[in-house]
Amino acid sequence: MKTFQFQNRSTFRRLTWLLAFLGGAGMMDLTRAQQGAPEEPDAVVVTSNNGVLSRGNQIHQTNPGPWGDLDFFYTYLEAPDSLIDLLPVPSQQTVWRFPGIYLELVRGAFEEMGLSAELRKELEEHSIWHISDEGIRVHPSPKFVDSLPMQNRIALYRVLRRFSENPYHRNPIIIESGNVAEWFEGVGLSEHAVTAIEHLAYPLGNSLAFSDLPYLLSLMQSETEERAMLKAMTRTRTLILRLRIGENANFEALQDYWTAGFKYKDVLPIMESIQRVEGVERIDIAHLVPPLPRKLLYTFPSLSQGLTGRYPDSFWTALNFFEFWPKDEFLEKSAVERELRDHFEPIQPPFRYGDLLLLVEEQSRRAMHASVFIADDIVYTKNGSDLLRPWILMRLPDLMTRMATDERPMIEGWRRKPEANPTPTGP
Structure with missing residues (x-):
C-alpha cells in the first residue's frame, strides 16, 4: 500500500524554501501558468445566507462520459450573518x-x-x-x-x-x-x-x-x-450540476453510475420519476448524492459541529460521503490513515462516482487534501476545517490551484473495497 503523511514541516525544509525564495524560484512558473490559463467561463453572482441558491443563465457543458449529459453554472456562497457576527475583526497590522x-x-x-x-x-x-x-x-x-x-x-x-x-x-x-x-x-x-x-x-x-x-x-x-x-x-465559488435524463438516455447506464454500481439504490425512485414526468428532463445532482452530502452541500458548518473541538475538514468530508451517520473519528489523522489502509485500495484513472481523490505532495508524500469524484473534473469538497469553508462542488483544476504549494500536487485515486461498503446503523 502507498504511504503518506499528513502534516510534517521541518526547519530544514523551511530553510530550503527560503533559499529558493532568495533565488527567485517559483516566480516564473506562476507567471507562465497565469499567462497560459484558459479563459474562465462567466459566473452567476448569487449571494445566500442559508445555502438556498437561485438559478443562473450561464450554462456550461461537461465532457461526455458514463455520468451522462451534465451541465452546470457557477454561483457564489457567502457566510450567513450569524457566522459573520461571531468573527472578531482582524488586526489592521500586516504581519x-x-x-x-x-x-x-x-x-x-x-x-x-x-x-x-x-x-x-x-x-x-x-x-x-x-x-x-x-x-x-x-x-x-x-x-x-x-x-x-x-x-x-x-x-x-x-x-x-x-x-x-x-x-x-x-x-x-x-x-x-x-x-x-x-x-x-x-x-x-x-x-x-x-x-x-x-x-x-x-x-x-x-x-x-x-x-x-x-x-x-x-x-x-x-x-x-x-x-x-x-x-x-467569505465569498466562495461553487457550481450547480444538473443531469439530463431525456427520452434517448441510456437509463440503465445512468442508474449504474449514479448508484455506484447499484450499491446505493435510494436515488433510483427520483431518477425514475424524472424519466416519467413529461417536459421535465433535468435534475440537480444534489438530489442524487447520498443523504449526508445532500444535507451539507452548499452550507456552512454549524457551531454544533465543532463541539468536539474541531470542525469537519476535507478528510472528514470525503470519508463520510457514503456513511449514513457522520463519523467524527475521521477528524483524527490516525483514524483517516487506518480507514484508508483497511477499507480502500489505490486505483488508476478513469475515476468513477464516489472515488476518493487525494492531493499528495510528490516528494514529501504529504496528503494535503481529500475530495470525492463526482463526474468529469468535478469533485465534492470542503476546503478547510473552519466555519467559513462551506461544502461545495468545484472543478478539480481550481482545487489544485487552491491547494498548490511549491509544486503541483499529484492526484491519487482510492476506491472503497467492495466488502467495506457502509451499512445502515443508528447514531
Whole structure:
C-alpha cells in the first residue's frame, strides 16, 4: 500500500524554501501558468445566507462520459450573518512570520529582491522587526505593502504561504475567475476597496489570490463597509450540476453510475420519476448524492459541529460521503490513515462516482487534501476545517490551484473495497 503523511514541516525544509525564495524560484512558473490559463467561463453572482441558491443563465457543458449529459453554472456562497457576527475583526497590522528562520536569511531574502532605495528605507526604518528564538516577525508599513512590485509580491507570498503561522497567505482569498470586479459585484464594497484588491491580488495558478486583508481593513471608511468587506471575503465559488435524463438516455447506464454500481439504490425512485414526468428532463445532482452530502452541500458548518473541538475538514468530508451517520473519528489523522489502509485500495484513472481523490505532495508524500469524484473534473469538497469553508462542488483544476504549494500536487485515486461498503446503523 502507498504511504503518506499528513502534516510534517521541518526547519530544514523551511530553510530550503527560503533559499529558493532568495533565488527567485517559483516566480516564473506562476507567471507562465497565469499567462497560459484558459479563459474562465462567466459566473452567476448569487449571494445566500442559508445555502438556498437561485438559478443562473450561464450554462456550461461537461465532457461526455458514463455520468451522462451534465451541465452546470457557477454561483457564489457567502457566510450567513450569524457566522459573520461571531468573527472578531482582524488586526489592521500586516504581519509576515518566518518561523525557525535566521535573521540573516530573512534580511538577505529582502536584499535579493532588488527593491528601490525608497522601499528599502521603508522596510528598514518604518517597519517593525521582532526577533526571537522561534523565528522572525516582520510588520511592514502600509506603504511597503502597497508599493511592493508584483514579481516580488509573488515570490515573497509564495514563501509565506508555506507556514501555517501566516493564515492570510496559507489560505488566501482565491478568485478563480481572475476578475476581481465581477467577483465582488453587488457585495457593498466601495470602488476604492475593489481597486485596492485589484492592485494587490497576485496570480496563483490559473486564478488570482489576495492575502492583504489587514491592509484592506485599514482602508475601510465605516463599520458598515468593514462588515461588508468581511462578508465579501467569505465569498466562495461553487457550481450547480444538473443531469439530463431525456427520452434517448441510456437509463440503465445512468442508474449504474449514479448508484455506484447499484450499491446505493435510494436515488433510483427520483431518477425514475424524472424519466416519467413529461417536459421535465433535468435534475440537480444534489438530489442524487447520498443523504449526508445532500444535507451539507452548499452550507456552512454549524457551531454544533465543532463541539468536539474541531470542525469537519476535507478528510472528514470525503470519508463520510457514503456513511449514513457522520463519523467524527475521521477528524483524527490516525483514524483517516487506518480507514484508508483497511477499507480502500489505490486505483488508476478513469475515476468513477464516489472515488476518493487525494492531493499528495510528490516528494514529501504529504496528503494535503481529500475530495470525492463526482463526474468529469468535478469533485465534492470542503476546503478547510473552519466555519467559513462551506461544502461545495468545484472543478478539480481550481482545487489544485487552491491547494498548490511549491509544486503541483499529484492526484491519487482510492476506491472503497467492495466488502467495506457502509451499512445502515443508528447514531
